[in-house]
Amino acid sequence: MKLVYVFDAYCGWSHGFSATVRQVVSRHPQLPVDVVSGGLFTGDRRMRLSASGFIQDANRRITESTGAEFGPGYQRLAAEGSFVMDSEAAARGVAALRRTSPTRAVELVTAVQHAFYVDGLSLSDSSTYRQVAEQAGLNADTVVAAFHSPESRVAAEADFRRTAELGVTGFPTLLGLDGRRTFVLASGHATAAEVDQRLAALTAQRPS
Template sequence: MKILYFYDPLCGWCFAFAGAVKQLKEKYPDWDFEIISGGMVRGVNEGPIGNMSSYILSALPRVEEMSGVKFGAAYREVLKDGTQNTSSVPPSKALAIVKKHFPEQQYSYAEAMQQAYYIEGQDLTSIETHKKLFADLGLPVELLENEFDSEEAMKLALEDFQFSANCGITGYPALVIQKGEEYFLAAKGYTSFEQLANVVDRIIE
Protein backbone atom coordinates (compact mmCIF):
# COMPACT_ATOMS: atom_id res chain seq x y z
CA MET A 1 0.00 0.00 0.00
CA LYS A 2 1.19 3.47 -0.82
CA ILE A 3 -0.14 6.98 -0.24
CA LEU A 4 0.42 9.39 -3.13
CA TYR A 5 -0.23 12.95 -1.99
CA PHE A 6 -0.55 15.49 -4.83
CA TYR A 7 0.34 18.84 -3.34
CA ASP A 8 1.45 22.35 -4.18
CA PRO A 9 3.22 24.59 -1.65
CA LEU A 10 1.22 27.60 -2.90
CA CYS A 11 -2.13 25.85 -2.47
CA GLY A 12 -4.01 27.18 0.54
CA TRP A 13 -6.35 24.18 0.55
CA CYS A 14 -3.25 21.94 0.83
CA PHE A 15 -2.35 23.86 3.99
CA ALA A 16 -5.87 23.15 5.26
CA PHE A 17 -5.57 19.45 4.31
CA ALA A 18 -2.18 18.93 5.98
CA GLY A 19 -3.67 17.75 9.26
CA ALA A 20 -5.72 15.02 7.57
CA VAL A 21 -2.66 13.77 5.68
CA LYS A 22 -0.62 13.71 8.88
CA GLN A 23 -3.30 11.70 10.68
CA LEU A 24 -3.53 9.24 7.77
CA LYS A 25 0.24 8.73 7.84
CA GLU A 26 0.05 8.11 11.58
CA LYS A 27 -2.82 5.62 11.15
CA TYR A 28 -0.85 3.62 8.55
CA PRO A 29 2.81 4.15 9.52
CA ASP A 30 4.02 1.13 7.55
CA TRP A 31 2.64 2.31 4.22
CA ASP A 32 4.91 3.92 1.66
CA PHE A 33 4.33 7.64 1.24
CA GLU A 34 5.25 10.12 -1.46
CA ILE A 35 4.42 13.75 -2.11
CA ILE A 36 4.00 14.70 -5.76
CA SER A 37 4.47 18.40 -6.55
CA GLY A 38 1.70 19.68 -8.80
CA GLY A 39 3.31 22.79 -10.29
CA MET A 40 0.16 24.84 -9.82
CA VAL A 41 1.77 28.28 -10.27
CA ARG A 42 4.18 28.42 -13.19
CA GLY A 43 4.56 29.88 -16.64
CA VAL A 44 2.09 32.67 -17.31
CA ASN A 45 0.70 32.31 -13.77
CA GLU A 46 4.01 33.28 -12.15
CA GLY A 47 4.41 36.85 -10.96
CA PRO A 48 3.65 39.17 -8.04
CA ILE A 49 1.19 37.76 -5.52
CA GLY A 50 -0.79 40.96 -5.95
CA ASN A 51 -2.13 39.50 -9.20
CA MET A 52 -4.26 37.10 -7.15
CA SER A 53 -4.26 38.57 -3.64
CA SER A 54 -7.84 39.89 -3.75
CA TYR A 55 -9.16 36.45 -4.61
CA ILE A 56 -7.01 34.75 -1.96
CA LEU A 57 -8.00 37.22 0.78
CA SER A 58 -11.68 36.69 -0.02
CA ALA A 59 -11.24 32.89 0.13
CA LEU A 60 -9.32 32.71 3.44
CA PRO A 61 -12.35 32.92 5.76
CA ARG A 62 -14.00 29.93 4.05
CA VAL A 63 -10.80 27.86 4.22
CA GLU A 64 -10.40 28.69 7.91
CA GLU A 65 -14.04 27.95 8.70
CA MET A 66 -14.08 24.59 6.93
CA SER A 67 -10.72 23.28 8.16
CA GLY A 68 -9.95 25.07 11.41
CA VAL A 69 -6.51 26.23 10.22
CA LYS A 70 -5.47 29.85 10.78
CA PHE A 71 -3.45 31.89 8.32
CA GLY A 72 -0.84 34.13 9.91
CA ALA A 73 -0.93 37.91 10.07
CA ALA A 74 2.40 38.01 8.22
CA TYR A 75 0.91 36.08 5.28
CA ARG A 76 -2.05 38.44 5.14
CA GLU A 77 0.35 41.39 5.05
CA VAL A 78 2.21 39.76 2.14
CA LEU A 79 -1.09 39.49 0.29
CA LYS A 80 -1.97 43.12 0.96
CA ASP A 81 1.49 44.33 -0.05
CA GLY A 82 1.26 42.33 -3.27
CA THR A 83 4.92 42.46 -4.33
CA GLN A 84 6.20 39.03 -3.27
CA ASN A 85 6.96 36.80 -6.25
CA THR A 86 4.99 33.58 -6.65
CA SER A 87 6.11 30.43 -8.44
CA SER A 88 5.69 26.77 -7.57
CA VAL A 89 8.97 25.88 -9.27
CA PRO A 90 11.60 26.90 -6.65
CA PRO A 91 9.83 25.24 -3.69
CA SER A 92 9.16 22.15 -5.81
CA LYS A 93 12.88 21.96 -6.62
CA ALA A 94 13.72 22.19 -2.93
CA LEU A 95 11.25 19.41 -2.14
CA ALA A 96 12.67 17.32 -4.99
CA ILE A 97 16.13 17.59 -3.43
CA VAL A 98 14.73 16.44 -0.10
CA LYS A 99 12.87 13.54 -1.76
CA LYS A 100 16.03 12.45 -3.56
CA HIS A 101 18.38 12.49 -0.58
CA PHE A 102 16.12 12.31 2.50
CA PRO A 103 12.79 10.76 1.41
CA GLU A 104 11.78 10.13 5.02
CA GLN A 105 11.82 13.92 5.56
CA GLN A 106 9.62 14.90 2.62
CA TYR A 107 6.42 15.36 4.63
CA SER A 108 8.27 17.34 7.30
CA TYR A 109 9.73 19.58 4.61
CA ALA A 110 6.40 20.12 2.87
CA GLU A 111 4.85 20.99 6.23
CA ALA A 112 7.73 23.35 7.06
CA MET A 113 7.22 25.18 3.76
CA GLN A 114 3.54 25.65 4.56
CA GLN A 115 4.35 27.06 7.99
CA ALA A 116 6.97 29.38 6.53
CA TYR A 117 4.58 30.65 3.86
CA TYR A 118 1.10 30.66 5.38
CA ILE A 119 2.08 31.62 8.93
CA GLU A 120 5.31 33.62 8.57
CA GLY A 121 4.80 35.04 5.06
CA GLN A 122 8.25 33.96 3.88
CA ASP A 123 9.17 33.93 0.19
CA LEU A 124 9.29 30.34 -1.10
CA THR A 125 10.96 31.45 -4.34
CA SER A 126 14.06 32.51 -2.38
CA ILE A 127 16.84 30.03 -1.67
CA GLU A 128 17.43 31.88 1.61
CA THR A 129 14.06 30.67 2.89
CA HIS A 130 14.92 27.09 1.99
CA LYS A 131 18.37 27.34 3.54
CA LYS A 132 16.70 28.24 6.83
CA LEU A 133 14.23 25.36 6.50
CA PHE A 134 17.04 22.91 5.76
CA ALA A 135 18.93 24.14 8.81
CA ASP A 136 15.83 23.94 11.02
CA LEU A 137 15.28 20.29 10.00
CA GLY A 138 18.94 19.40 10.41
CA LEU A 139 19.48 18.91 6.67
CA PRO A 140 22.77 19.91 5.00
CA VAL A 141 22.45 23.47 3.74
CA GLU A 142 25.50 23.02 1.52
CA LEU A 143 23.69 20.27 -0.39
CA LEU A 144 20.81 22.65 -1.09
CA GLU A 145 23.20 25.38 -2.22
CA ASN A 146 24.91 22.97 -4.61
CA GLU A 147 21.74 21.51 -6.11
CA PHE A 148 19.04 24.19 -5.95
CA ASP A 149 19.81 25.65 -9.38
CA SER A 150 20.96 22.37 -10.93
CA GLU A 151 19.45 20.74 -14.02
CA GLU A 152 18.77 17.64 -11.92
CA ALA A 153 16.58 19.51 -9.41
CA MET A 154 14.59 21.07 -12.25
CA LYS A 155 14.28 17.69 -13.98
CA LEU A 156 12.95 16.04 -10.83
CA ALA A 157 10.43 18.83 -10.23
CA LEU A 158 9.23 18.67 -13.84
CA GLU A 159 8.87 14.89 -13.56
CA ASP A 160 6.55 15.41 -10.60
CA PHE A 161 4.50 17.98 -12.53
CA GLN A 162 4.22 15.59 -15.49
CA PHE A 163 3.31 12.62 -13.31
CA SER A 164 0.57 14.66 -11.67
CA ALA A 165 -0.80 15.60 -15.10
CA ASN A 166 -0.54 12.01 -16.35
CA CYS A 167 -2.60 10.89 -13.36
CA GLY A 168 -5.34 13.32 -14.36
CA ILE A 169 -4.90 15.50 -11.28
CA THR A 170 -6.29 18.93 -12.14
CA GLY A 171 -6.61 20.45 -8.67
CA TYR A 172 -4.94 20.30 -5.28
CA PRO A 173 -4.88 18.74 -2.83
CA ALA A 174 -5.55 15.22 -4.08
CA LEU A 175 -4.72 11.92 -2.46
CA VAL A 176 -4.45 8.56 -4.18
CA ILE A 177 -4.07 5.13 -2.59
CA GLN A 178 -1.98 2.66 -4.56
CA LYS A 179 -3.00 -0.93 -3.80
CA GLY A 180 -0.73 -3.24 -5.74
CA GLU A 181 -1.14 -2.20 -9.36
CA GLU A 182 -4.45 -0.41 -8.72
CA TYR A 183 -4.93 3.28 -7.95
CA PHE A 184 -7.86 4.72 -6.00
CA LEU A 185 -8.68 8.43 -5.65
CA ALA A 186 -9.30 8.91 -1.94
CA ALA A 187 -9.56 12.71 -1.82
CA LYS A 188 -10.06 15.42 -4.40
CA GLY A 189 -9.91 18.86 -2.84
CA TYR A 190 -10.08 19.54 0.88
CA THR A 191 -11.40 16.58 2.87
CA SER A 192 -11.65 16.08 6.61
CA PHE A 193 -9.69 13.24 8.17
CA GLU A 194 -12.93 11.44 9.06
CA GLN A 195 -14.10 11.49 5.45
CA LEU A 196 -10.66 10.50 4.19
CA ALA A 197 -10.33 7.62 6.65
CA ASN A 198 -13.76 6.27 5.69
CA VAL A 199 -12.81 6.22 2.01
CA VAL A 200 -9.45 4.60 2.70
CA ASP A 201 -11.09 1.96 4.90
CA ARG A 202 -13.38 1.01 2.02
CA ILE A 203 -10.43 0.83 -0.38
CA ILE A 204 -8.47 -1.61 1.78
CA GLU A 205 -11.39 -3.91 2.60
Protein backbone atom coordinates in the same frame (compact mmCIF):
# COMPACT_ATOMS: atom_id res chain seq x y z
CA MET B 1 -0.69 -0.12 -1.47
CA LYS B 2 0.94 3.29 -1.25
CA LEU B 3 -0.20 6.88 -0.95
CA VAL B 4 0.48 9.67 -3.42
CA TYR B 5 0.06 13.21 -2.13
CA VAL B 6 -0.26 15.71 -4.98
CA PHE B 7 -0.15 19.28 -3.75
CA ASP B 8 1.20 22.69 -4.62
CA ALA B 9 3.26 24.72 -2.18
CA TYR B 10 1.40 27.90 -3.21
CA CYS B 11 -2.06 26.33 -2.89
CA GLY B 12 -3.96 27.56 0.17
CA TRP B 13 -6.16 24.47 0.28
CA SER B 14 -3.00 22.32 0.33
CA HIS B 15 -1.87 24.38 3.33
CA GLY B 16 -5.26 23.71 4.92
CA PHE B 17 -4.82 19.98 4.29
CA SER B 18 -1.44 19.88 6.04
CA ALA B 19 -2.76 18.69 9.40
CA THR B 20 -4.85 15.97 7.76
CA VAL B 21 -2.05 14.56 5.63
CA ARG B 22 0.34 14.52 8.60
CA GLN B 23 -2.23 12.65 10.68
CA VAL B 24 -2.92 10.13 7.92
CA VAL B 25 0.78 9.39 7.48
CA SER B 26 1.34 9.02 11.22
CA ARG B 27 -1.63 6.63 11.50
CA HIS B 28 -0.49 4.46 8.59
CA PRO B 29 3.30 4.20 8.88
CA GLN B 30 3.23 0.97 6.88
CA LEU B 31 2.16 2.84 3.74
CA PRO B 32 4.88 4.43 1.60
CA VAL B 33 4.09 8.00 0.53
CA ASP B 34 5.08 9.79 -2.66
CA VAL B 35 4.89 13.59 -2.47
CA VAL B 36 4.37 15.25 -5.85
CA SER B 37 4.38 18.98 -6.67
CA GLY B 38 1.49 19.90 -8.94
CA GLY B 39 2.72 23.04 -10.68
CA LEU B 40 -0.18 25.42 -10.05
CA PHE B 41 1.63 28.66 -10.92
CA THR B 42 4.23 27.99 -13.62
CA GLY B 43 5.29 29.76 -16.80
CA ASP B 44 2.58 32.17 -17.94
CA ARG B 45 0.45 31.10 -14.96
CA ARG B 46 2.83 32.63 -12.41
CA MET B 47 0.83 35.15 -10.44
CA ARG B 48 1.25 38.12 -8.15
CA LEU B 49 -0.56 37.82 -4.85
CA SER B 50 -2.35 41.07 -5.67
CA ALA B 51 -3.51 39.82 -9.07
CA SER B 52 -6.07 37.38 -7.73
CA GLY B 53 -8.89 39.02 -5.83
CA PHE B 54 -10.38 35.71 -4.73
CA ILE B 55 -7.35 34.63 -2.68
CA GLN B 56 -8.26 36.41 0.56
CA ASP B 57 -11.85 35.18 0.39
CA ALA B 58 -10.56 31.67 -0.26
CA ASN B 59 -8.19 31.93 2.70
CA ARG B 60 -11.08 32.82 4.99
CA ARG B 61 -12.98 29.75 3.80
CA ILE B 62 -9.88 27.59 4.29
CA THR B 63 -9.49 28.78 7.87
CA GLU B 64 -13.19 28.20 8.58
CA SER B 65 -13.05 24.69 7.10
CA THR B 66 -9.67 23.51 8.37
CA GLY B 67 -8.43 25.87 11.08
CA ALA B 68 -5.29 26.58 9.07
CA GLU B 69 -3.41 29.73 10.04
CA PHE B 70 -2.47 32.51 7.64
CA GLY B 71 0.08 34.31 9.76
CA PRO B 72 1.25 37.92 10.03
CA GLY B 73 4.23 37.41 7.74
CA TYR B 74 1.98 36.14 4.98
CA GLN B 75 -0.58 38.87 5.61
CA ARG B 76 2.11 41.54 5.19
CA LEU B 77 3.25 39.91 1.96
CA ALA B 78 -0.32 39.74 0.65
CA ALA B 79 -1.03 43.37 1.60
CA GLU B 80 2.08 44.59 -0.23
CA GLY B 81 0.97 42.55 -3.21
CA SER B 82 3.99 42.48 -5.54
CA PHE B 83 5.17 38.98 -4.55
CA VAL B 84 5.08 36.51 -7.46
CA MET B 85 4.08 32.91 -6.78
CA ASP B 86 6.32 30.61 -8.84
CA SER B 87 5.47 26.96 -8.35
CA GLU B 88 8.47 25.77 -10.39
CA ALA B 89 10.89 27.30 -7.87
CA ALA B 90 8.86 25.88 -4.99
CA ALA B 91 8.87 22.44 -6.62
CA ARG B 92 12.67 22.60 -6.85
CA GLY B 93 12.80 23.33 -3.13
CA VAL B 94 10.45 20.46 -2.40
CA ALA B 95 12.58 18.17 -4.58
CA ALA B 96 15.73 19.24 -2.70
CA LEU B 97 14.19 18.47 0.70
CA ARG B 98 12.63 15.23 -0.54
CA ARG B 99 15.97 14.10 -1.97
CA THR B 100 17.74 14.84 1.32
CA SER B 101 15.20 13.03 3.52
CA PRO B 102 12.72 10.96 1.46
CA THR B 103 10.97 9.35 4.43
CA ARG B 104 10.12 12.75 5.93
CA ALA B 105 8.72 14.31 2.76
CA VAL B 106 5.24 15.03 4.13
CA GLU B 107 6.64 16.65 7.26
CA LEU B 108 9.00 18.76 5.19
CA VAL B 109 6.52 19.99 2.59
CA THR B 110 4.05 21.03 5.27
CA ALA B 111 6.93 22.94 6.89
CA VAL B 112 7.55 24.64 3.54
CA GLN B 113 3.92 25.74 3.41
CA HIS B 114 4.16 27.01 6.98
CA ALA B 115 7.17 29.08 5.94
CA PHE B 116 5.09 30.80 3.26
CA TYR B 117 1.59 30.95 4.71
CA VAL B 118 2.58 31.78 8.29
CA ASP B 119 6.02 33.39 8.10
CA GLY B 120 5.63 35.01 4.67
CA LEU B 121 8.92 33.62 3.31
CA SER B 122 9.56 33.32 -0.41
CA LEU B 123 9.64 29.79 -1.81
CA SER B 124 11.90 31.05 -4.58
CA ASP B 125 14.64 31.91 -2.07
CA SER B 126 17.16 29.26 -1.04
CA SER B 127 17.36 30.80 2.45
CA THR B 128 13.83 29.55 3.09
CA TYR B 129 14.90 25.96 2.46
CA ARG B 130 17.97 26.52 4.60
CA GLN B 131 15.70 27.53 7.47
CA VAL B 132 13.34 24.58 6.94
CA ALA B 133 16.30 22.20 6.80
CA GLU B 134 17.89 23.62 9.96
CA GLN B 135 14.62 23.38 11.87
CA ALA B 136 14.24 19.76 10.73
CA GLY B 137 17.80 18.86 11.74
CA LEU B 138 18.95 18.28 8.16
CA ASN B 139 22.21 19.35 6.54
CA ALA B 140 21.18 22.80 5.33
CA ASP B 141 24.15 23.18 2.97
CA THR B 142 23.17 19.93 1.24
CA VAL B 143 19.58 21.10 0.82
CA VAL B 144 20.59 24.50 -0.58
CA ALA B 145 23.04 22.91 -3.01
CA ALA B 146 20.31 20.51 -4.14
CA PHE B 147 17.88 23.42 -4.63
CA HIS B 148 20.30 25.05 -7.06
CA SER B 149 21.21 21.81 -8.84
CA PRO B 150 19.99 20.77 -12.31
CA GLU B 151 18.64 17.57 -10.74
CA SER B 152 16.03 19.49 -8.76
CA ARG B 153 14.82 21.26 -11.90
CA VAL B 154 14.50 17.88 -13.62
CA ALA B 155 12.67 16.48 -10.59
CA ALA B 156 10.23 19.41 -10.59
CA GLU B 157 9.41 18.86 -14.26
CA ALA B 158 8.97 15.14 -13.58
CA ASP B 159 6.50 15.99 -10.80
CA PHE B 160 4.44 18.15 -13.14
CA ARG B 161 4.34 15.37 -15.72
CA ARG B 162 3.33 12.81 -13.12
CA THR B 163 0.54 15.07 -11.91
CA ALA B 164 -0.84 15.14 -15.46
CA GLU B 165 -0.39 11.40 -15.91
CA LEU B 166 -2.34 10.76 -12.70
CA GLY B 167 -5.16 12.94 -14.01
CA VAL B 168 -4.95 15.33 -11.06
CA THR B 169 -6.29 18.78 -11.87
CA GLY B 170 -6.97 20.16 -8.37
CA PHE B 171 -4.90 20.45 -5.22
CA PRO B 172 -4.54 18.90 -2.80
CA THR B 173 -5.34 15.36 -3.95
CA LEU B 174 -4.49 12.28 -1.92
CA LEU B 175 -4.48 9.04 -3.90
CA GLY B 176 -4.23 5.41 -2.96
CA LEU B 177 -2.34 3.27 -5.47
CA ASP B 178 -2.92 -0.46 -5.25
CA GLY B 179 -1.22 -2.24 -8.11
CA ARG B 180 -2.77 -0.77 -11.24
CA ARG B 181 -5.76 0.62 -9.38
CA THR B 182 -5.89 4.27 -8.33
CA PHE B 183 -8.34 5.62 -5.78
CA VAL B 184 -9.06 9.19 -4.71
CA LEU B 185 -8.89 9.35 -0.92
CA ALA B 186 -9.25 13.11 -0.64
CA SER B 187 -9.66 16.04 -3.00
CA GLY B 188 -9.61 19.60 -1.73
CA HIS B 189 -10.54 18.86 1.86
CA ALA B 190 -11.13 15.85 4.10
CA THR B 191 -10.54 14.92 7.70
CA ALA B 192 -8.12 12.20 8.74
CA ALA B 193 -11.08 10.14 9.95
CA GLU B 194 -12.70 10.35 6.50
CA VAL B 195 -9.47 9.24 4.83
CA ASP B 196 -9.17 6.39 7.33
CA GLN B 197 -12.68 5.22 6.45
CA ARG B 198 -11.89 5.25 2.74
CA LEU B 199 -8.63 3.37 3.29
CA ALA B 200 -10.48 0.76 5.36
CA ALA B 201 -13.04 0.34 2.58
CA LEU B 202 -10.28 -0.12 0.01
CA THR B 203 -8.54 -2.69 2.17
CA ALA B 204 -11.79 -4.64 2.55
CA GLN B 205 -12.25 -4.67 -1.24
CA ARG B 206 -8.75 -5.97 -2.01
CA PRO B 207 -8.68 -9.40 -3.67
CA SER B 208 -7.68 -12.13 -1.24
